[in-house]
Amino acid sequence: MRRWRRRLAALLLGCALSLVAGEIAVRLLDRRSAPQRHFRPGIYAADPEVGWVLLPSYRGVHAEYEFEAPTTTNALGFRGPEWDEERASARERVLVLGDSCAFGRGVADPETFPAQLESRLAERRPTAVFNAGVPGYDTVQEEALMPRVARIVRPTVVVVVWLPNDVLERSVDVRKVTQVLDGQLIDDPARYAAWKDEIEGRGLSRSALYRFLRVSLNARRLRERMPGRASSDGATPSDAGLDDESLRYSQEPLRRIAASARALGARSLLVLLPRKRELEEPGASTVYERMESFGRKAGMEVVNVNRTWRAAAPDEGRFLSRDDV
Numbered sequence: 001m002r003r004w005r006r007r008l009a010a011l012l013l014g015c016a017l018s019l020v021a022g023e024i025a026v027r028l029l030d031r032r033s034a035p036q037r038h039f040r041p042g043i044y045a046a047d048p049e050v051g052w053v054l055l056p057s058y059r060g061v062h063a064e065y066e067f068e069a070p071t072t073t074n075a076l077g078f079r080g081p082e083w084d085e086e087r088a089s090a091r092e093r094v095l096v097l098g099d100s101c102a103f104g105r106g107v108a109d110p111e112t113f114p115a116q117l118e119s120r121l122a123e124r125r126p127t128a129v130f131n132a133g134v135p136g137y138d139t140v141q142e143e144a145l146m147p148r149v150a151r152i153v154r155p156t157v158v159v160v161v162w163l164p165n166d167v168l169e170r171s172v173d174v175r176k177v178t179q180v181l182d183g184q185l186i187d188d189p190a191r192y193a194a195w196k197d198e199i200e201g202r203g204l205s206r207s208a209l210y211r212f213l214r215v216s217l218n219a220r221r222l223r224e225r226m227p228g229r230a231s232s233d234g235a236t237p238s239d240a241g242l243d244d245e246s247l248r249y250s251q252e253p254l255r256r257i258a259a260s261a262r263a264l265g266a267r268s269l270l271v272l273l274p275r276k277r278e279l280e281e282p283g284a285s286t287v288y289e290r291m292e293s294f295g296r297k298a299g300m301e302v303v304n305v306n307r308t309w310r311a312a313a314p315d316e317g318r319f320l321s322r323d324d325v
Helices: 002-028 113-121 139-153 171-177 189-198 207-227 242-264 276-280 288-296 305-311
Strands: 038-040 046-047 050-056 058-062 068-072 093-097 127-132 157-162 179-181 184-186 267-272 303-306
Touching: 038 046, 046 157, 046 179, 050 171, 093 113, 113 127, 139 157, 139 242, 157 242, 179 189, 179 288, 184 189, 184 242, 242 288, 267 288, 267 305, 276 305, 303 305
Parallel strands: 093 127, 093 157, 157 267, 267 303
Antiparallel strands: 038 058, 046 050, 058 068, 179 184
């Protein structure tokens, strides 16, 4: 009996030492293992027309899995510098409408593509680029937002960023279950307390090892669920939910945005951004070709980044970690 007790005690001691060593190793290696992307503090405010907007004069951090990006908004609640009279009187005024890709999820303020665009264009002519991107938005919300911002900016160019989740994750459906709590977008209030424990590092989530193992397991499950090959009928998994009828959900607001731009005397530009799955699955990019054809017929200039991206192999290191956009 004593022998078994000694063995059990040795086993428990070994497990405890292994856990302590693992905890120390994860902390020393600085493995960022937040359970999911979030803003600290929350950045959102509820809005009756578009569902949610960004808080004005926000100062915080956007936490990704491996890094954190300092994030600010101006007095109007948009990322980038203030929309003052000097910028609104620039020779070229570019208004960017879009979701988290336009907003610049996971990068610092100067690294967003609207900020980079302004610095490049300004080398040739006085230009101000106004970033009206809001994470989670689709073309329905962008159309509703445009009148609010266009009267301030008086744009000479309107840029609309589009990718397939505008259709696959429709705001008309998302808004039915999403609410703003503590500046966060929450779709399950019953789990909110547990979620706060995770992102604030309370309870078990105080352990870096626990967070690392949990995130690693969730990432593995996500990879297993992601489509990797064509289905038996020849349609790729990425084409699911992206037929012509579904695409009209995005196309009709885009058509009206283009018409509004013309009424303002502005050019409109549709930017089609790639997802990793379209680049990896042969034939999955047909949705971009259909959207490109639609955009030109609607009187928009079109930049099909998906085509350019495909030609610029390899893809390694060109996507944010754990992100296919």
